Amino acid sequence: MRVAIVGAGWAGMAAAVTAIRAGHHAIVFEASRAVGGRARALQGTLPDGTPVVLDNGQHILIGAYTRTLELMRSVSADPATYLKRLPLDLRHPDGAGIALPLWPSPLDAVAGIATAQGWTWADRWSLVRASIGWQISRFRCAPGTTVADLCRQVSPTVQSTLIDPLCVSALNTPADRACGQVFLTVLRDSLFGGRGSSNLLLPTTDMARLFPATAATWLQANGGEVRAGMRVTRLEAAAPGTAGRWQLNGEVFDAVIWATSSSNAASALMESAQHATENIAIDLRTWATTAGALQFESIATVYAHSQTASLARPMVALRSDAACPAQFVFDRGQLDGTHGLLAFVVSASSGDKDTIEQQVLTQARTQLGLELVAVQTVIEKRATFACTPALQRPPATIAPGLWACGDYVAGPYPATLEGAVRSGTEAAGLLAAID
Numbered sequence: 001m002r003v004a005i006v007g008a009g010w011a012g013m014a015a016a017v018t019a020i021r022a023g024h025h026a027i028v029f030e031a032s033r034a035v036g037g038r039a040r041a042l043q044g045t046l047p048d049g050t051p052v053v054l055d056n057g058q059h060i061l062i063g064a065y066t067r068t069l070e071l072m073r074s075v076s077a078d079p080a081t082y083l084k085r086l087p088l089d090l091r092h093p094d095g096a097g098i099a100l101p102l103w104p105s106p107l108d109a110v111a112g113i114a115t116a117q118g119w120t121w122a123d124r125w126s127l128v129r130a131s132i133g134w135q136i137s138r139f140r141c142a143p144g145t146t147v148a149d150l151c152r153q154v155s156p157t158v159q160s161t162l163i164d165p166l167c168v169s170a171l172n173t174p175a176d177r178a179c180g181q182v183f184l185t186v187l188r189d190s191l192f193g194g195r196g197s198s199n200l201l202l203p204t205t206d207m208a209r210l211f212p213a214t215a216a217t218w219l220q221a222n223g224g225e226v227r228a229g230m231r232v233t234r235l236e237a238a239a240p241g242t243a244g245r246w247q248l249n250g251e252v253f254d255a256v257i258w259a260t261s262s263s264n265a266a267s268a269l270m271e272s273a274q275h276a277t278e279n280i281a282i283d284l285r286t287w288a289t290t291a292g293a294l295q296f297e298s299i300a301t302v303y304a305h306s307q308t309a310s311l312a313r314p315m316v317a318l319r320s321d322a323a324c325p326a327q328f329v330f331d332r333g334q335l336d337g338t339h340g341l342l343a344f345v346v347s348a349s350s351g352d353k354d355t356i357e358q359q360v361l362t363q364a365r366t367q368l369g370l371e372l373v374a375v376q377t378v379i380e381k382r383a384t385f386a387c388t389p390a391l392q393r394p395p396a397t398i399a400p401g402l403w404a405c406g407d408y409v410a411g412p413y414p415a416t417l418e419g420a421v422r423s424g425t426e427a428a429g430l431l432a433a434i435d
Contacts, residue, residue, distance in 0.1 A: 001254035001431060004029060004246070006232050009037020010417055011405040012259030013215040014071055014424030016224060019257075021074070024431060026224040028216075029248065031231040034208065035216050038261075038383060039417060041206035044376045046305055046341070055207045056378050057301045058330050058343040060169070060315070062088075063199035064189040065418040067425060072211055075218035082210050083201040084335060088191075090165050090317045091117065093367055097161045097317060104195045119157055126155040127162070139188040144389045145180035147171075165317055168327055168347040171387040171414040172297045179389045185412045202314055204335050235272040237280050237399075246401055255401045255434060257427050261382065262394070262408045266292035269398065283399035291394040294408060299383035300349040302326065302360040304372035309333075309340045311368070318344075324363040325349060325356060342372065353377050384408075384415030396427050401434055403427045 001024045005016045008030035019026040034040055036056075044054040061068060061083060069079050087108065091097040096118035100108040109131075113124050130153050141150055147167045151159060164175055170186045171178045190198045203210050216226045238245035238252050246256045258265050266288040273284040311331040320327045326344040333339035344360045351359075357377045364370045385393070385408045393410040396403050405427035406420060413419035 001025070001434070002252075003027070003428075003431060004248050004251075004253040004256045005259055006235075006248070006256065007037065007259035007261075007264075007406075008035035008212060008216065008226060008228070009259060009406070009420065010039055010212060011407065011409075011420040011424035011427075012037070012257070013212045013219075014067075014421040015257045015259055015405050015428040016219055016226075016424075017071060017075060017215050018425045018428035019431060020219060020222050020224050022428065022431065026219065027253075028219070028224070028226045029230050029232050030226065030228045033229045035212040035226065035228065036208040037212070038380055039207040040212070041208040042376075042378065044303065046338075046375060047373050052338055052341065052375075053206045053336075054303055054376060054378075055203075055301070057299055057380055057383065058328075058345050059203065059207055059417065061201035061203070061417060062190055063196040063201060064193045065201070065416075065421075068211070068418050068421045069201075071215075071421055071425070075211070075215045077209075077211055077214040079201065082203060082205050084204050084314060085196075086200045086202065086314065088112070088198045088200055089313060089315065090162060091313075092161075092317050092319060093312070100198060102199075105192065105197065108198065109191055116161075118161070120155075123155040123157045126153060127158045130154050134184060134187065135192070139184040139192075141180045141184060143181070146389055147175040147178040147180050147183045150180040150183065151175070161317075165327055170416065172299060172347045172384040173387045173414075174348055177386070177388055179387050179391060179414075181389070182387055182412070182414050186414065200315060202330070202335055206336075232268070235268060236275055237277065255431055256403070257424075258398065258402070258404045259406060259424065259427075262291040262294050262385065262406065263382065265404060265406070280399050287394050287398045287404070290392060291404075291408070294391075294393070295386040295388075296382040297347075297384050297386050298349045298379060298381045300325075300346040300353075300356050300377060300379045302344040302346070302357055302377045303341060303375040304344065304361060304364060305341050305375050306370060306372050307340050309342055309370050309372060311342070316368075318363065318367055320363075323359060324367065325351075326360050326363055329364070329368070341375065342370075349379065353379055387414045396423070396430065403430055 098116040100112035269288040332341040405423040407415040
């Protein structure tokens with residue numbers, strides 16, 4: 001089939017690669033000149049004028065991202081080359097916190113709990129007791145349960161040094177508002193998912209090269225197309241007699257996979273509904289209304305530099321509060337070789353760019369003892385959907401022959417790269433229904 005994919009982010013490129021591998025002809029439309037969506041490369045400049053490749057946000061992957069790792073391999077983006085694998089380590093600069101060894105599961109978790117610095121035996125037992133309860137319940141909880149509700153029996157120390165960092169990094173939503181069921185799914189597949197599933201996979205190259213740009217090269221070499229800089233301005237059902245077909249900018253396709261942001265998708269489909277038949281219009285408006293109701297969380301990444309700046313580890317957890325907003329800091333020198341460059345991540349961020357930047361520089365001074373100069377601060381105001389309890393997310397199916405993919409589409413995972421990739425591959429798998 002001739003398949004159009006609208007959007008060249010991680011979900012869209014995953015859908016395109018999967019469609020090509022299934023024998024279809026995939027054409028990707030991307031409004032911008034660069035692929036990658038909300039996980040893409042940016043150009044920056046260090047204080048001394050040296051050009052540097054940054055990302056629009058510092059991202060991490062974990063060993064449980066099986067679909068992402070599989071897809072990377074399929075387009076010759078070797079995870080062993082592009083990702084630094086480390087055991088889960090959430091220790092603060094002073095060494096307090098939990099770190100897991102590179103041991104088989106669950107021995108790694110047992111050893112991590114037993115050796116966590118700054119934890120009392122009461123702290124350790126509170127986590128063990130909670131973990132046993134989650135496993136007995138088969139990682140299920142009542143609808144409406146927040147992460148804070150789920151973890152009431154863990155101690156404040158465990159909450160602040162393990163639960164809160166995991167929750168905000170995975171769901172980008174504070175524990176008192178975050179969905180307990182999605183969090184349990186993340187815990188099941190990472191901490192309890194088997195050997196290596198909890199490992200941190202830190203990119204050693206920019207996010208575009210990590211998958212989307214490499215996938216674009218692979219796609220074009222295998223009969224697909226990537227039309228960068230081409231915005232889709234019109235989506236409409238094809239003429240009668242061609243049921244299940246769609247037109248994009250007047251060009252006919254057997255199927256369409258819409259892979260843009262939820263807000264862009266909702267707007268485009270509402271516009272398309274104005275010119276559609278009644279049945280199709282109802283489908284489009286129903287889907288768009290659900291997508292348009294999603295709320296969002298922001299993520300800020302502050303890049304800062306000093307000639308002598310370095311960390312004890314590639315990623316270090318920070319103590320965060322309203323005045324010290326960053327939860328993690330990454331040493332880019334240990335990742336991509338840009339020595340002296342640190343990336344501070346503020347998940348579920350609030351406030352303006354200048355305030356966040358100054359707060360992070362102060363946090364670096366007080367917690368790391370470093371005097372840094374800001375290089376660039378990137379704020380993605382709609383980085384992820386707010387992953388709240390009982391949230392209704394739009395389905396993959398929009399109308400006959402028209403599907404959606406993205407990290408916000410209905411599924412078990414929060415707005416992560418793995419969620420986006422799984423959504424894209426699953427949307428492409430639905431093509432078989434009209435093949």
